[in-house]
Amino acid sequence: MKRTEIERLLPGIFQQTIRPGGLLAALLNAMETLHAPSEAVLENLERYFDPYRTPDAFVPYLAGWVDLETLLVGVTEEPNAATFPTGIGQLRELVAAAAFISRWRGTRKGLLRFLETATGTLGFEIDEQVPGEDGVPRPFHLHVRAPQTTKAHRGLIEQVIELEKPAYVTYTLEFY
Numbered sequence: 001m002k003r004t005e006i007e008r009l010l011p012g013i014f015q016q017t018i019r020p021g022g023l024l025a026a027l028l029n030a031m032e033t034l035h036a037p038s039e040a041v042l043e044n045l046e047r048y049f050d051p052y053r054t055p056d057a058f059v060p061y062l063a064g065w066v067d068l069e070t071l072l073v074g075v076t077e078e079p080n081a082a083t084f085p086t087g088i089g090q091l092r093e094l095v096a097a098a099a100f101i102s103r104w105r106g107t108r109k110g111l112l113r114f115l116e117t118a119t120g121t122l123g124f125e126i127d128e129q130v131p132g133e134d135g136v137p138r139p140f141h142l143h144v145r146a147p148q149t150t151k152a153h154r155g156l157i158e159q160v161i162e163l164e165k166p167a168y169v170t171y172t173l174e175f176y
Contacts, residue, residue, distance in 0.1 A: 001039070003032040051095035056088050063091055066098035071118070071159060085156045090120045101164075111164045115146070118160055123147040130172075142171040151175045 006028050007015060018024050047053040051062055060072055060082040068091075069075060072082035084091035094101075097117045104110030108126050115124045125145040132138045142165060146157055154173070161171055 001032065001035050003028045006031055051092045059088055059091050059095065060084075062095050066095055066102070068094060068098065070163065071156065085153055086119055090118060093117050093120070105164060106166050111142075111144075111161065114160050114164055115144075115157060118156060119146075119150045119153055121147050121150050140166075140169045142169060144171055144173050146173060146175050148175050 007018060014024065018028070041048070048055075048058055049062070051059060054062060060069070060075075063069055063072060063084075069082070071094075072084060072091075075082045084094075094114075094117050097113060101110055101114050101117070104113065108128060112124055112126055116122055124147070127143040127145070129137045130141045130143045142161075144157075144161060150157060154175075158173060161173065165171060
């Protein structure tokens, strides 16, 4: 709030005693200064809820809102200090895609979108009809093929698969 706005909230008797350089004037100036940072945030509050416009330090916090904090590295008491293995840009994309991914959780479509968004790489393949040694498809088994360029992020890929596949499903991961 500006000093003049704060001044108008005071009872009339206090308003009459405000003098330039006086104690009450100094107090009102201090109040204006103290309110300024909070008001700057409130003026642009909607930007904090948009994963593309929010400050970098706030993106991990948003990730926690959409249940992605398990993918963050270095989570401590200060969640904003956490990082994402493929970078803040991919984390922004993942937060933006969270509603879609949640809707399709446990499906091939959802897992494929999650892997591509998390790594920033297209070309993942998921085979749900994996033949066993006898040639008959193995029940409840996935074969995930990942582009060779994503091999450095194997841990993230495995973590995403574990999170998104149904609990009773097994999988194999191959880089091509």
